[in-house]
Amino acid sequence: LHKNKNNLEELIDDISKNVIRDMDEYGMCVVDNFLGTEKGLAVLNEVLNMYSAGLFKDGQLVSNKAGANDLKTIRGDQITWLDGKEKQCQNIGMLISQVDAVIMRANKMCNNGKMGNYTINGRTKAMVACYPGHGSHYVKHVDNPNRDGRCITAIYYLNRDWDIKQNGGLLRIFPEGWRDQVADIEPLFDRILFFWSDRRNPHEVQPAYKTRYAITLWYFD
Numbered sequence: 001l002h003k004n005k006n007n008l009e010e011l012i013d014d015i016s017k018n019v020i021r022d023m024d025e026y027g028m029c030v031v032d033n034f035l036g037t038e039k040g041l042a043v044l045n046e047v048l049n050m051y052s053a054g055l056f057k058d059g060q061l062v063s064n065k066a067g068a069n070d071l072k073t074i075r076g077d078q079i080t081w082l083d084g085k086e087k088q089c090q091n092i093g094m095l096i097s098q099v100d101a102v103i104m105r106a107n108k109m110c111n112n113g114k115m116g117n118y119t120i121n122g123r124t125k126a127m128v129a130c131y132p133g134h135g136s137h138y139v140k141h142v143d144n145p146n147r148d149g150r151c152i153t154a155i156y157y158l159n160r161d162w163d164i165k166q167n168g169g170l171l172r173i174f175p176e177g178w179r180d181q182v183a184d185i186e187p188l189f190d191r192i193l194f195f196w197s198d199r200r201n202p203h204e205v206q207p208a209y210k211t212r213y214a215i216t217l218w219y220f221d
Ligand SMILES: O=C(O)CNC(=O)c1n[nH]c2ccccc2c1=O
Pocket: 077, 079, 129, 138, 143, 155, 170, 171, 187, 203, 204, 205, 214
């Protein structure tokens, strides 16, 4: 019996189908216009308010070889962790529940009830990250190199009018087995990216020259 799903369920089903297909085929999946402009802006405003309230921890210091000897240290990413139930964060909370809905639906939809042979059963809190520009970047790394349980990385981007040539901040993924092919993902507003968190997807954030915001969730199996 095909109950008439409402259009949100329809949308979640549609996105989940794409996620399953692309994760199986490429180990990653990009979805644009994830929340729609209005809700996306509501999430962005909450993040901007938190940032101006100074809630972000000082970014880790990374050395930046300005020259051979003079090591210039620059601020890397600045982060804060949220569970989305905090007051002033109800839109971030809504984003989190939408991502949960897609992941849980995808989990149910794929044939043996497992996406990539994982049975997702939890996730981290949301990590809100800001790259403050001036060349802040993140060196090539694997999110989960040593089986800490995280299997899917979900990154929601908040950057309006982002011009990759001027502003940098490209996410470059070096998928295992793609030889010298890379996946270049621009951190565009209302875009969400999913990828396997393990050694299949080494990636880097290239130097950003404008303040760059993203919200990351890691799903456990
Ligand atoms: O923003 C992006 O496009 C990708 N971002 C990352 O890969 C990334 N990965 N791992 C982290 C751990 C701690 C703090 C920030 C990060 C971080 O931005």
